[in-house]
Amino acid sequence: MLWGGRFERGPHPDMVAFTRSTDVDLALLPHDIAATKAHALALLDAGLLSADEQKSIDGACDDLLARWERGELVPSSIDEDVHSMVERLLTEALGETGKRIHAGRSRNDLVATDFRLWCRDASAAAIDELRRLIEDIASFADGQAETVMPGYTHLQRAQPVSMGFHMLAHGFSLLRDAQRFVNAHRSANVSVLGAGAMAGNTLGIDPEIARDELGFSSVFDNAMDAVSDRDFAADLLYACSTTAVHLSRLAEEIVLWTSSEFGFARLGDDWSTGSSMMPQKRNPDAAELIRGRSAATIGDLTGLLVLLKGLPLAYDRDLQEDKGFAFGALARTLESIRATRGVLGALRFDKDRMAEAAGASATWATDVAEEMVRRGTPFREAHERAGQLVRRYESGEDIVEEAFGFPESSQLDALKRRSSWGGPAPERVREQAASLRKGTASLGA
Ligand code: ARG
Numbered sequence: 001m002l003w004g005g006r007f008e009r010g011p012h013p014d015m016v017a018f019t020r021s022t023d024v025d026l027a028l029l030p031h032d033i034a035a036t037k038a039h040a041l042a043l044l045d046a047g048l049l050s051a052d053e054q055k056s057i058d059g060a061c062d063d064l065l066a067r068w069e070r071g072e073l074v075p076s077s078i079d080e081d082v083h084s085m086v087e088r089l090l091t092e093a094l095g096e097t098g099k100r101i102h103a104g105r106s107r108n109d110l111v112a113t114d115f116r117l118w119c120r121d122a123s124a125a126a127i128d129e130l131r132r133l134i135e136d137i138a139s140f141a142d143g144q145a146e147t148v149m150p151g152y153t154h155l156q157r158a159q160p161v162s163m164g165f166h167m168l169a170h171g172f173s174l175l176r177d178a179q180r181f182v183n184a185h186r187s188a189n190v191s192v193l194g195a196g197a198m199a200g201n202t203l204g205i206d207p208e209i210a211r212d213e214l215g216f217s218s219v220f221d222n223a224m225d226a227v228s229d230r231d232f233a234a235d236l237l238y239a240c241s242t243t244a245v246h247l248s249r250l251a252e253e254i255v256l257w258t259s260s261e262f263g264f265a266r267l268g269d270d271w272s273t274g275s276s277m278m279p280q281k282r283n284p285d286a287a288e289l290i291r292g293r294s295a296a297t298i299g300d301l302t303g304l305l306v307l308l309k310g311l312p313l314a315y316d317r318d319l320q321e322d323k324g325f326a327f328g329a330l331a332r333t334l335e336s337i338r339a340t341r342g343v344l345g346a347l348r349f350d351k352d353r354m355a356e357a358a359g360a361s362a363t364w365a366t367d368v369a370e371e372m373v374r375r376g377t378p379f380r381e382a383h384e385r386a387g388q389l390v391r392r393y394e395s396g397e398d399i400v401e402e403a404f405g406f407p408e409s410s411q412l413d414a415l416k417r418r419s420s421w422g423g424p425a426p427e428r429v430r431e432q433a434a435s436l437r438k439g440t441a442s443l444g445a
Contacts, residue, residue: 002084021320022075025082027327029068031117032086032110033061038213039105039193046204048104053097060093081320082114083107104205106197108227108315115323116188117214119236122330123185126239127443129337130178134440136341137171138433140164145426145433148411149264149354150363157361160414163349165424168432173246175439180239182443188232191216195226198314228314230304233326237301240329244294247336251290254343258284264354271346286343290336300329355411362390364414368403 004010011019037058044054064086067073079085084107091098141164151161191214194200194207200223207219220226257264267284275281304325307318365386372382389399419425422432 002080002087016080019080019317021081021323022079022085024324024327025111025114025320026075026085028082028111028114028118028323029073029086030065031114032082033065033068034117034214035110035113035193035210036086036090036101037061038210039110040101041213042194042205042207042209043100043103045206045209046104048203049097049100053100056094056097057090057101060090060098063093064089081107081111083110104196104201104203105193106195106227108197109192109195109223111319112192112195112227112229113210113214115230115326116190116192116216116232118323119188119232119326120185122236122326123181123188123239126181126243126330126333126337127178127185129334130174130181130243131440131443133337133341133344134171134174134178134436136344137167137174138436138440140344141168141171141429141433141436144349145429146412146415147349147351147354148358148415150358150361151424157357157363159366160358160363160411160418161424162415162426162429163354164426164429164433168429168436170246170250171436172432172439173249174243175436177239177243177246178440178443180242181236184232184235184239186217187235189217190220190232191218192220192226192229195220195223198224198227224314228311228316228319230308230319230322233322234301234304234308236326237297237304237329240333241294241298241301243333244297244336247340248291248294250340251287251343254287254347255284255291257347258282258287262357263350264357265347265349267343268346268348271343284343286339290339290343293332293336297329297332300325358411358414362393364400364403365390367414367417371403 040049040054040057040061043049044051049057064073073085073089075082075085076088079088087098087102090101144164144167145162147163148160149163149166150157151159151166191207191211193210193214194205210216211219254265254267256262258267267282267287271284271286272282273285275283304322307321307325311318368389369379369382369386372385373379377385386403389403393399416425419428422428
C-alpha cells in the first residue's frame with residue numbers, strides 16, 4: 001500500500017478493484033522504468049541517493065525491463081497501477097534503496113511523463129505507417145496518371161480527371177494528417193518530472209536532468225499545469241481522428257467503385273469477402289471496417305475532451321481514464337492505415353468503363369464553354385450555349401464536332417487539356433506525386 005500511514009483500515013476490495021488501472025496502464029511499463037532511471041539520476045544530483053544506490057536502482061530497472069521483454073512481469077493483486085507495481089518490484093529487488101526512489105516524485109508527474117513518452121512513440125509510429133501509405137499513393141498516381149475517370153461534385157459526374165489525380169487528393173489529406181502527428185509529437189515532447197504532485201518539491205530536484213535523460217526537448221513551465229495538462233494526448237487523438245475521417249472517405253469511394261453500379265474496380269480475392277448465403281457476392285468488408293472504425297476513434301477524441309472539460313486543476317483521478325482513449329485510437333489508426341494499403345494494392349480497375357463514364361454525361365461541357373471563352377465569348381453566354389449543346393447531346397444529337405470545332409477527341413486528350421496548376425493533366429499529376437513524396441520525406445519526427 002502506497003499511502004497506508006494515515007489510514008486505520010485498508011480499502012474495501014471493491015474499491016481496490018474499481019480504482020485499479022493495471023489492465024490498461026501496464027503498457028506504460030517500459031516508459032515507467034525509463035522515467036524511474038531518469039529520476040534516480042536527479043536524486044543522485046540532489047544528494048539524496050549515493051552513487052552506489054543510483055547504480056543499483058539503474059541495474060534493477062534494467063533487469064525489470066529484461067523481464068518485461070521476456071513477458072515475465074504481471075501485476076500482482078496489490079498493485080494499484082503500473083507505477084506502484086514498478087516501485088514494488090524495485091523495493092522487492094533492492095529493499096531499503098528501492099524505498100528511496102519516490103522522493104520528490106508523485107505518480108501525478110510520473111504518469112504524465114510516462115504518457116508523454118508513450119505519445120511520442122505513438123506519433124512516430126503513426127508517421128511511419130502514414131509515410132508508407134502516402135508513398136504507395138504517390139506510386140499509384142504515377143501509374144494511373146492517364147487512367148481517365150469522371151471527377152464528381154454532389155456525386156454527379158462533373159469533369160474528366162484521372163484515377164491518379166483522384167487518389168492524390170487523398171494523398172495530400174493524409175500528408176496533412178502526418179503533419180498533425182508531427183505536431184502531436186512536439187506537444188508531447190516536454191519533460192514534466194519534477195512537477196511532483198502539483199507544486200514541485202523541497203528537495204532541490206533539477207528537472208533538466210530528467211529532460212536530458214529522457215530526450216525531451218524542453219521542461220515544463222508551471223508544475224500545476226504540468227500534472228493537469230493532457231493537450232498532448234488531445235493533439236494525438238485529433239491526428240488519429242482526422243486520419244480516420246480521411247481513411248473513411250477513401251474507403252467509402254472504394255466501396256462505391258467496386259459496386260456493380262459504378263463498376264470501376266474489382267477487389268482481388270485476398271482483400272474481399274464472400275457471403276455465407278449469396279454465392280455471387282464479393283464484398284469490400286475491409287473498406288467498410290476502415291469506414292466504420294473511424295466512429296470509435298472520433299469517440300475517443302470526444303471522450304478525452306469531455307473527460308477534461310470542467311476538470312478542476314490540478315490532478316484528478318478522472319485523468320486515469322485518458323490512456324484507454326489514446327491506446328484504442330492509436331491501435332485502430334495503425335491497423336486502418338495498414339488495411340488501406342492492402343485494399344489499395346488489391347484494386348483492379350476497369351479502364352474502359354471509367355473512360356466511358358467520363359465521356360458520358362457531358363463532362364466535356366465546361367471545356368466547351370471555356371473554348372468559347374478563349375475565342376472571345378463572355379463566360380455567362382458561353383455557359384448558356386454549352387448548356388444548349390448538352391441538351392441536344394442528351395436528346396441523341398451528335399454535337400461534339402460542333403462543340404469543339406474539331407472531330408471528337410479522346411478522353412485522354414480532354415484530360416491533357418486540363419493542365420492548369422494542380423490540375424489532372426498527366427504531367428501535372430506526376431509533379432503532384434513528386435511533391436507528395438517530397439512532403440513525406442521532410443516530415444521529421
Ligand atoms: N493511476 C493514476 C493515473 O493513471 C496515477 C496517478 C495517481 N495519482 C493519485 N494521486 N492517485 O492517473
